[in-house]
Amino acid sequence: MTSNKLNDFLALLPIEALSRLQLEPHKIALYTTLDSVDVLNTFSEEINTPTLTYEKCMYIAAKHPIQPLKTYNDLLTCK
Amino acid sequence: MAIAAQRFRFLDQETNVPIVDFNKISDNFAYNIPEETLTELQQVTNEDAKEVLNKLQANLQSVTEQLNEFPSKLNEEINNALSSIRNLDLPTTIRDALNSLTDLDLDGLKGFIKNALNLGKAVLCGNLGFLKLFLLGFSLNKNILSGLLIALLLSWLDRICSSQVTPQSRQKSTRRELTHTLFPYKQNIHNDNAFRLMQTYHADHIRKSRALPPPRPFDTTNFLSSIVNVNTRQVRLSVQDLIKDELPPITRENIRREISSSLRTTTRGSQQHSNLLIARRELNRLPPVSPERIRNERRYRHLPEKLGHTLVNLPNVELRINTPIGSAPNPIQISLYNKYQNLRDSLQTREFRPVPGEFGTFRHHNFTQTLPALTPEEEQYLLNEKLNSDSHRWRDLHPTSEVFI
Numbered sequence: 001m002t003s004n005k006l007n008d009f010l011a012l013l014p015i016e017a018l019s020r021l022q023l024e025p026h027k028i029a030l031y032t033t034l035d036s037v038d039v040l041n042t043f044s045e046e047i048n049t050p051t052l053t054y055e056k057c058m059y060i061a062a063k064h065p066i067q068p069l070k071t072y073n074d075l076l077t078c079k
Numbered sequence: 080m081a082i083a084a085q086r087f088r089f090l091d092q093e094t095n096v097p098i099v100d101f102n103k104i105s106d107n108f109a110y111n112i113p114e115e116t117l118t119e120l121q122q123v124t125n126e127d128a129k130e131v132l133n134k135l136q137a138n139l140q141s142v143t144e145q146l147n148e149f150p151s152k153l154n155e156e157i158n159n160a161l162s163s164i165r166n167l168d169l170p171t172t173i174r175d176a177l178n179s180l181t182d183l184d185l186d187g188l189k190g191f192i193k194n195a196l197n198l199g200k201a202v203l204c205g206n207l208g209f210l211k212l213f214l215l216g217f218s219l220n221k222n223i224l225s226g227l228l229i230a231l232l233l234s235w236l237d238r239i240c241s242s243q244v245t246p247q248s249r250q251k252s253t254r255r256e257l258t259h260t261l262f263p264y265k266q267n268i269h270n271d272n273a274f275r276l277m278q279t280y281h282a283d284h285i286r287k288s289r290a291l292p293p294p295r296p297f298d299t300t301n302f303l304s305s306i307v308n309v310n311t312r313q314v315r316l317s318v319q320d321l322i323k324d325e326l327p328p329i330t331r332e333n334i335r336r337e338i339s340s341s342l343r344t345t346t347r348g349s350q351q352h353s354n355l356l357i358a359r360r361e362l363n364r365l366p367p368v369s370p371e372r373i374r375n376e377r378r379y380r381h382l383p384e385k386l387g388h389t390l391v392n393l394p395n396v397e398l399r400i401n402t403p404i405g406s407a408p409n410p411i412q413i414s415l416y417n418k419y420q421n422l423r424d425s426l427q428t429r430e431f432r433p434v435p436g437e438f439g440t441f442r443h444h445n446f447t448q449t450l451p452a453l454t455p456e457e458e459q460y461l462l463n464e465k466l467n468s469d470s471h472r473w474r475d476l477h478p479t480s481e482v483f484i
Contacts (some may be wrong), residue, residue, distance in 0.1 A: 005443075007325060011368045011376040023367040025328045042442070 001076045005053060009042060036062035148423045266388035273389075273396045275466065277419050280386040281462040283470045284446055285453075287379040291371055295324055299337050306339075306358050314354045318361035325369050334362060382470040387441030391451065393419075394427040411460045418451040 010021065017032035039059045040047060046055035071076050115235055306314045326334075338359045345352040400408045400416055408416070453461070 007372055008376055011373045012380065017365065018368065018373070025332050053085050066196050078342060 003046075005043070005046075023054070028057050030058065030061070033065065034058060034062035085484060101304050107467065118123075150335060214289075260465055266385070266392050268389055268392045268396055270397045271401060272397055273393065274398045274400055274416065274419065277388050277393070277398075278415065278461060278464065279466040279468050280382065280389055280470065281450060281453075282464065282466060283379055283382050283468050284386060284450065285458055287375060288447065290375040292323070293368070297324060297326065297330060299330070299334050302334070303341060303355075303358075308356055309354070311354070311357055314357050315361055318365065321362075322365055322369050323371070325372070326365075327368065328367070331365075336358065377471065379470045381473055383441040383444055383446070385470055386446055387444055390426060393423045398423060411457055414454075415457055415460075418453070418457075421447075422451055 010018065010023075013021070013030070013032055015028060015034070017047065020029075020031040022029035036059060039062050043055035046053050047059050049056070067074070302317075304316055309317075338355050342355050342359075345355065390391065398416060398419055400412055402408050402412075
């Protein structure tokens with residue numbers, strides 16, 4: 001369930017990221033870089049809950065950004 | 080002969096006027112010295128040469144004196160340049176930065192580098208790019224020297240500041256955060272604008288809280304039955320209309336599931352089947368956030384900060400109703416004034432003092448509880464009043480300038 005707070009946060013994303021945003025019951029895909037500190041400050045309550053929330057997913061993704069695969073070597077060594 | 084080839088013969092008639100202005104040459108004499116003059120110059124006696132040397136010696140002394148006075152003159156010129164820039168209508172942030180520049184003790188170049196920068200180094204270095212971008216955005220006056228001196232000053236700072244920001248600190252904080260810490264936010268509120276600011280931000284607060292309608296109850300079965308027997312355009316419109324409701328992901332998934340099960344029961348190629356297919360496609364394209372919310376969030380993005388800092392500073396100023404000469408304030412203005420006055424008095428005693436100058440303190444503050452309740456007439460008055468709002472601006476920067484930070 002999306003909260004107004006999350007919707008407000010999503011509304012401020014760059015337009016190109018907003019147009020590609022995928023929000024499904026068990027998945028959130030954001031095509032932009034997020035500042036983990038900013039996400040934590042904004043959603044500290046939602047992140048500190050025992051259940052898995054969109055906000056928590058966003059925070060984890062911002063904390064451990066996935067490096068884009070550019071070469072074959074990246075593909076071989078990616079985790 | 081082509082005109083371009085004759086330009087040195089007719090320099091006084093040259094159309095390129097600035098050349099004449101710069102070198103003070105009013106005719107082409109210098110380029111066509113007669114032979115007699117040249118022969119006279121060759122016949123200069125030794126005595127004449129001595130006189131010339133004496134004159135040169137005297138001139139050199141005056142040059143040395145001028146060189147000794149150079150640092151103080153440079154200082155004066157820099158101050159002149161800065162004061163001419165400060166006379167422009169600049170945002171307070173830039174004004175503060177320029178004030179810190181003039182406050183530096185510019186006692187010669189060495190003193191400038193050694194002592195003066197120790198004081199304001201952090202402030203200046205953290206905002207050097209910011210300052211440069213701003214100075215690029217404003218047209219300086221026609222005195223070229225002012226522009227050159229500012230450029231010189233900034234290039235010095237560039238060299239000195241290169242050691243200031245380490246790659247580690249750059250990774251930790253963005254330029255925006257650096258600006259937050261180095262230039263604490265200061266609300267430009269005084270006796271004359273306090274009442275107007277309160278009205279402006281209160282009106283924006285009402286607009287922001289009113290902008291989004293409450294979510295409507297949604298029934299999947301009704302929705303599907305409404306789109307089955309209509310034409311293609313109506314299907315598209317009714318699905319696009321769902322954007323206002325900002326359907327949660329689970330509801331969307333339910334609709335998709337219902338559509339898939341309905342597709343199995345309808346005949347392929349029928350109107351109902353194609354309508355369902357169109358509905359599914361349009362649903363997948365539907366953004367999760369409504370355009371109203373996007374517009375709202377962007378327009379009032381910095382409203383909590385502006386309103387919060389106005390409230391923090393409200394007890395320090397006096398409220399005044401500014402009306403045109405010869406006209407009395409209307410009853411609604413007076414009632415609003417009384418409400419804000421009561422709020423001001425209560426804020427003096429109430430604990431409404433977050434960390435001053437920190438931007439982002441009020442991001443999630445609920446102002447509905449803090450601001451006074453208004454009657455419908457007062458609300459209507461605030462909404463109809465033509466007030467210049469800057470709730471979309473970060474500090475008082477132009478949105479284009481904000482992009483660069």
